[in-house]
Amino acid sequence: MEILIYVLLYTYIFVIGLFFGSFFNVVGIRVPLKESLMGRSHCPNCSKTLGALELFPIVGYLILKGKCKKCNTKISIKYPLMEFITGVLFLSSFVFVQYDxxxxxxxxxxxxxxxxxxxxxxxxxxxxxxxxxxxxxxxxxxxxxxxxxxxxxxxxxxxxxxxxxxxxxxxxxxxxxxxxxxxxxxxxxxxxxxxxxxxxxxxxxxxxxxxxxxxxxxxxxxxxxxxxxxxxxxxxxxxxxxxxxxxxxxxxxxx
Ligand SMILES: [Zn+2]
Structure with a gap:
């Protein structure tokens, strides 16, 4: 029973980290260009906006097979990679600090x-x-x-x-x-x-x-x-x- 709670907690922190990572991608790419943080993510080539499921960290990248659905432009592996790294670090530091x-x-x-x-x-x-x-x-x-x-x-x-x-x-x-x-x-x-x-x-x-x-x-x-x-x-x-x-x-x- 206790193990189940840990699995749920750790999964939750990891997934939260994935979503934050996705947001940090947007911040790191848009803020230097003084673009708004509002507005949906879109293909930099043809401006096609992403669907709800495609916005999901990592999963979106896998669904799209790393390419824009409309114009076939390759989506950089950096996006899911930064999401994954954020998830892993949010989780591993949670374990590391031991409830501090x-x-x-x-x-x-x-x-x-x-x-x-x-x-x-x-x-x-x-x-x-x-x-x-x-x-x-x-x-x-x-x-x-x-x-x-x-x-x-x-x-x-x-x-x-x-x-x-x-x-x-x-x-x-x-x-x-x-x-x-x-x-x-x-x-x-x-x-x-x-x-x-x-x-x-x-x-x-x-x-x-x-x-x-x-x-x-x-x-x-x-x-x-x-x-x-x-x-x-x-x-x-x-x-x-x-x-x-x-x-x-x-x-x-x-x-
Ligand atoms: Zn496109």
């Missing part, structure tokens, strides 16, 4: 911000300030209410995250005479530092850089702009889940 509801709201807000800016970065190579301005005060306030250890750990984390990224950007400009990192990435890392605290933020920088490096060296086929936010997202989430374990392990081998 303030921490859960904080991490859900963080996941929401990261999905939105990942979408914006992939489509337009930009992180609109508006998103950072909306989410920063909320995440900051929640981190004070749900401190990592001391109440100021998040603030130090933010300063370190921002400072590190700023130095990397300065180095890139000096060394390669071009901007490797955008201002948005640097500001975003302030928020990541607030979420992770000063110890984990450093681990997340390592993971983000590692993922970006692996992708650009092994998987990437074409040259040009590489959106860095997807790697920052992956690096910071992985750190959120396993970072404390890494620190404990590191301390134990030193002793």
């Amino acid at each position: 509801m303030i921490e859960y709201i904080l991490i859900v807000l963080f996941i929401s911000l990261m999905v939105i800016v990942t979408v914006s970065d992939m489509y337009y190579q930009t992180i609109p300030n508006l998103f950072l301005i909306i989410f920063l005060p909320l995440i900051f306030a929640l981190r004070i209410l749900s401190p990592i250890e001391m109440w100021y750990d998040g603030i130090i984390g933010g300063v370190i995250g921002f400072g590190f990224m700023y130095l990397i950007a300065l180095y890139g400009r000096f060394r390669y005479k071009q901007d490797a990192l955008g201002g948005g990435d640097i500001k975003l890392y302030f928020i990541i530092g607030v979420v992770l605290g000063y110890q984990l933020v450093i681990i997340s920088l390592f993971f983000s850089a590692l993922f970006g490096l692996i992708y650009s060296m092994i998987i990437r086929k074409k040259e040009g702009y590489l959106p860095f936010v997807p790697f920052i997202f992956a690096g910071s989430m992985l750190t959120y889940f396993v970072g404390s374990g890494i620190i404990e392990w590191y301390v134990s081998i030193l002793n």
Whole structure:
């Protein structure tokens, strides 16, 4: 009986996450163009609007077999992928925080911000300030209410995250005479530092850089702009889940 309740609860959180992911796709794609969030999703090529069932996250994509019904234009796999990632992260962080509801709201807000800016970065190579301005005060306030250890750990984390990224950007400009990192990435890392605290933020920088490096060296086929936010997202989430374990392990081998 108890298992059934858990299955229902987890399924519910996952599906809620799918719908939020679907909404974040819309926000990340429309807000940078200053388009209204109202109005139904439509094919970018022929403007055919989606039917009720086709609006359902992931299921809609499968029903349409990844193509517009009217003009056959391919629908990007990014849509269902971002929906799925949001669902998985809403659920896995719920399990991870173990009923600490303030921490859960904080991490859900963080996941929401990261999905939105990942979408914006992939489509337009930009992180609109508006998103950072909306989410920063909320995440900051929640981190004070749900401190990592001391109440100021998040603030130090933010300063370190921002400072590190700023130095990397300065180095890139000096060394390669071009901007490797955008201002948005640097500001975003302030928020990541607030979420992770000063110890984990450093681990997340390592993971983000590692993922970006692996992708650009092994998987990437074409040259040009590489959106860095997807790697920052992956690096910071992985750190959120396993970072404390890494620190404990590191301390134990030193002793
Ligand atoms: Zn179409």
